[in-house]
Amino acid sequence: MADALPLADVRILDFMWVMAGPAATRMLADYGATVVRIESPTRVDTARTLQPFHNNTPGPDSSGLFGNCNAGKLGISLDLGNPRSREVVFDLLRWAQVVTESFSPKAMRAWGYDYESLRKVKPDLIMVSTCLMGQSGPLSRIAGFGNMAAAISGFHNLTGWADRQPAGPFGAYTDYVSPRFTAMAILAALDHHRRTGEGQYIDQSQAESSLHFLSPAILDYTVNGRIQSRAGNSDREFAPHGVYPAAGEDRWIAIVCQSDSQWRSLCSAIKRADLANDSRLATAAGRREHSAEIDEAISAWTREMGAGAAEAFLQSRAIAAHQVQNSAQIARDPQMAHRGHFVEVNHSTLGKTFVEGPRARLSRTPARVRSAAPFVGEHTQHVLENILHYDEERITDLVAAGVFG
Amino acid sequence: MDGLSAMGMLSPYRVLDLATERGVLCGQLLGDMGADVIKIEPPGGSPARRLGPFVNDEPHPDRSLYWWAYNRNKRSITLDIDRPEGRELLKRLVPAAQFLIESFNPGDMAARGLGYETMAALNPALVYVSISAFGQDGPKASYADADLIIMAAGGPLVLTGDDDRPPVRLSVPQAYLHASADAAVGALAAHHESVRSGRGQHVDVAAEQSVALATQSYVLAAPLGSVEARRMSGGVKFGPLDIPLVWPAKDGYIALTFLFGSALGVFTRKLMEYVCARGFCDEATRDKDWIAFGDQLFSGAEPLSEFERIKQIVMNFTRSHTKAELLQLAVERGFLMTPITTIEEVVKSPQLESRGYWRTLEHPELGRRVTYPGPFAKFSATPLEYRRRPPTIGEHNREIYCGEMGLSEAELANLAERGIV
Numbered sequence: 044m045a046d047a048l049p050l051a052d053v054r055i056l057d058f059m060w061v062m063a064g065p066a067a068t069r070m071l072a073d074y075g076a077t078v079v080r081i082e083s084p085t086r087v088d089t090a091r092t093l094q095p096f097h098n099n100t101p102g103p104d105s106s107g108l109f110g111n112c113n114a115g116k117l118g119i120s121l122d123l124g125n126p127r128s129r130e131v132v133f134d135l136l137r138w139a140q141v142v143t144e145s146f147s148p149k150a151m152r153a154w155g156y157d158y159e160s161l162r163k164v165k166p167d168l169i170m171v172s173t174c175l176m177g178q179s180g181p182l183s184r185i186a187g188f189g190n191m192a193a194a195i196s197g198f199h200n201l202t203g204w205a206d207r208q209p210a211g212p213f214g215a216y217t218d219y220v221s222p223r224f225t226a227m228a229i230l231a232a233l234d235h236h237r238r239t240g241e242g243q244y245i246d247q248s249q250a251e252s253s254l255h256f257l258s259p260a261i262l263d264y265t266v267n268g269r270i271q272s273r274a275g276n277s278d279r280e281f282a283p284h285g286v287y288p289a290a291g292e293d294r295w296i297a298i299v300c301q302s303d304s305q306w307r308s309l310c311s312a313i314k315r316a317d318l319a320n321d322s323r324l325a326t327a328a329g330r331r332e333h334s335a336e337i338d339e340a341i342s343a344w345t346r347e348m349g350a351g352a353a354e355a356f357l358q359s360r361a362i363a364a365h366q367v368q369n370s371a372q373i374a375r376d377p378q379m380a381h382r383g384h385f386v387e388v389n390h391s392t393l394g395k396t397f398v399e400g401p402r403a404r405l406s407r408t409p410a411r412v413r414s415a416a417p418f419v420g421e422h423t424q425h426v427l428e429n430i431l432h433y434d435e436e437r438i439t440d441l442v443a444a445g446v447f448g
Numbered sequence: 449m450d451g452l453s454a455m456g457m458l459s460p461y462r463v464l465d466l467a468t469e470r471g472v473l474c475g476q477l478l479g480d481m482g483a484d485v486i487k488i489e490p491p492g493g494s495p496a497r498r499l500g501p502f503v504n505d506e507p508h509p510d511r512s513l514y515w516w517a518y519n520r521n522k523r524s525i526t527l528d529i530d531r532p533e534g535r536e537l538l539k540r541l542v543p544a545a546q547f548l549i550e551s552f553n554p555g556d557m558a559a560r561g562l563g564y565e566t567m568a569a570l571n572p573a574l575v576y577v578s579i580s581a582f583g584q585d586g587p588k589a590s591y592a593d594a595d596l597i598i599m600a601a602g603g604p605l606v607l608t609g610d611d612d613r614p615p616v617r618l619s620v621p622q623a624y625l626h627a628s629a630d631a632a633v634g635a636l637a638a639h640h641e642s643v644r645s646g647r648g649q650h651v652d653v654a655a656e657q658s659v660a661l662a663t664q665s666y667v668l669a670a671p672l673g674s675v676e677a678r679r680m681s682g683g684v685k686f687g688p689l690d691i692p693l694v695w696p697a698k699d700g701y702i703a704l705t706f707l708f709g710s711a712l713g714v715f716t717r718k719l720m721e722y723v724c725a726r727g728f729c730d731e732a733t734r735d736k737d738w739i740a741f742g743d744q745l746f747s748g749a750e751p752l753s754e755f756e757r758i759k760q761i762v763m764n765f766t767r768s769h770t771k772a773e774l775l776q777l778a779v780e781r782g783f784l785m786t787p788i789t790t791i792e793e794v795v796k797s798p799q800l801e802s803r804g805y806w807r808t809l810e811h812p813e814l815g816r817r818v819t820y821p822g823p824f825a826k827f828s829a830t831p832l833e834y835r836r837r838p839p840t841i842g843e844h845n846r847e848i849y850c851g852e853m854g855l856s857e858a859e860l861a862n863l864a865e866r867g868i869v
Contacts, residue, residue: 049641089711095674108665194703213607214664223629230636231457243829258517286614297600363592370669381586397671403634406650
């Protein structure tokens with residue numbers, strides 16, 4: 044067992060759907076947790092309807108987002124509205140150590156699956172409820188996506204150009220931030236349980252978790268009374284600090300000078316020694332003040348260069364620079380290849396497809412993507428037979444009752 | 449030891465936090481969950497203390513709000529690990545620690561003789577966490593890096609901003625926060641395994657990979673054979689469609705998801721019923737097939753001009769209401785919209801107030817109480833506690849070197865005199 048996957052002994056009953064919740068249990072599945080994921084046979088998981096699609100073609104299993112969030116999990120189809128499904132849920136509950144759910148508050152209570160009800164069956168249960176705004180408060184009923192939690196938490200107002208409307212971070216930002224907090228909460232609660240035998244209920248507001256990514260700006264307000272706002276690509280510490288046009292359509296290179304000596308190296312690299320000797324530009328503050336002039340000089344050089352060539356040239360002079368990469372360029376990025384970022388998996392209906400690889404690399408027991416995301420109900424039979432040890436008669440009876448849709 | 453931490457989920461564990469400004473969030477997360485985190489800083493103080501903003505905009509290493517943001521629940525000692533005696537002192541701390549976190553340039557710790565193999569020889573169960581821009585090895589491992597550079601490499605940047613301007617980042621640096629949060633998860637997974645096997649390991653986190661999560665899986669577009677998404681101010685371009693996610697209100701902006709398909713079309717139908725009832729569109733517009741509408745646009749069955757007309761209708765509706773009115777509608781009717789708020793509005797949010805989110809910590813050295821973002825989740829049995837304000841430089845030197853490691857006052861004074869602590 045010594046070199047088994049790190050979480051090989053962890054069992055999770057997963058009611059989560061869409062993005063933020065499933066991304067968290069995906070991390071734990073990579074590390075070896077057995078995740079039995081309940082999916083409704085009738086109400087489609089929104090993530091299954093979202094781009095990007097395998098072969099650019101919509102279909103019940105084609106969403107790359109769904110595939111990415113649910114790889115490595117066992118999928119069981121269960122009609123939670125069917126009263127006979129309760130016995131399956133409670134048997135899974137007895138099997139699991141952790142129950143996770145990401146519905147809007149009240150849904151679990153309506154089914155009788157809230158923490159107080161479940162702990163009567165399993166007193167040491169660890170249960171996580173994650174939703175946009177948390178289980179309580181005037182906005183707890185707000186349901187939706189991470190772009191909504193990001194907007195109401197200040198992220199949108201802090202992204203874009205000062206002279207334009209807020210651009211907002213791309214997509215459902217808190218759905219990317221909060222899954223890490225969900226996953227670490229579960230792991231810490233499991234450790235506490237191992238030592239004390241005590242379970243607990245975890246109420247995660249994705250907005251509240253995500254605010255930790257804005258802490259310096261929040262403190263700037265609570266301490267200094269300053270309301271930070273979007274500032275394009277300028278930085279409070281460094282200058283130049285920007286994204287410059289490169290040869291080609293929508294091709295760009297990001298360049299940052301983190302010291303005065305890097306600035307002088309950049310001047311030499313772009314053959315503008317005159318700027319290096321300009322005393323107005325000797326400090327970051329001076330360069331920020333004259334950023335229009337500097338950006339023009341840098342752009343004149345980058346426009347003549349390919350983004351990749353400019354990156355290599357500047358990095359060879361120890362100047363922080365990187366081409367701005369889209370998916371196609373990241374797929375060719377030798378560093379991402381070295382890290383094994385794209386993992387090919389065999390999907391039961393799609394055939395060969397791709398998901399992102401695990402992020403933290405563990406040297407002795409590395410995480411592994413063990414399977415593609417399930418189609419609806421792909422592992423129902425497997426779970427009933429091998430996890431719940433139901434006999435054939437019982438399974439036939441439940442099927443006839445319509446429990447699995 | 450810290451008596452208050454006895455109830456924390458990770459209270460039996462000690463973390464040696466050598467992270468630079470890149471990785472300070474990781475140790476704080478473990479500290480918030482109860483671990484005893486010792487922040488080990490160079491004698492002049494951590495480089496994170498040089499990052500602003502500062503209290504009253506006066507630069508001072510104990511008044512960096514960046515430092516405050518990510519170093520609560522830690523004790524601080526100073527130690528020069530570039531000197532042999534400093535390294536020996538660090539090694540004395542290793543056997544009793546469960547975690548070590550570092551975020552130097554890859555190879556820097558090994559060059560000091562403090563790499564994973566050396567530390568594992570002193571403590572085989574140690575979980576040794578390295579946080580870097582591109583990972584510990586590989587063709588770009590030694591690249592010069594910064595927040596903007598990582599966002600460019602990992603995918604979020606090209607998707608963010610206005611289509612007629614360069615891609616733009618979130619103005620508050622994010623890349624290393626994503627990496628530090630991933631590192632905390634990896635560290636706890638490795639720790640879970642070490643309890644079983646008695647052996648630790650090296651956890652290597654690359655921020656380039658961490659930020660790729662912030663592309664909503666569009667980083668997979670090329671491998672999947674899908675078209676790429678393209679940036680658009682407050683939205684996204686996908687194929688022929690300009691899809692806005694930011695909409696105007698009477699007094700600012702809101703985020704509104706106005707999409708189609710079997711899951712989202714239901715919400716759009718509900719919204720259009722209301723928009724129609726309020727007189728902003730005719731019944732024929734209201735009664736479109738909102739589930740199929742997206743497919744119809746892609747196939748050409750509905751012209752793009754029709755989408756533009758409908759966006760104008762919805763915009764006329766949102767623009768005629770205040771942010772507060774639209775939020776109220778979201779609560780009452782389940783519309784997928786929220787106001788775009790300033791940091792001030794966030795801090796004054798009735799929702800966060802009602803959940804008792806905010807925490808204050810006393811800063812006696814400045815004679816003031818400071819409001820911090822509160823616990824990242826509510827734990828019923830082991831609530832996260834803010835036990836310590838961020839430490840001043842070397843605040844716990846005596847407590848740890850003398851009180852816990854058994855150095856005499858004279859030895860400590862001698863180390864200080866020679867600049868080792």
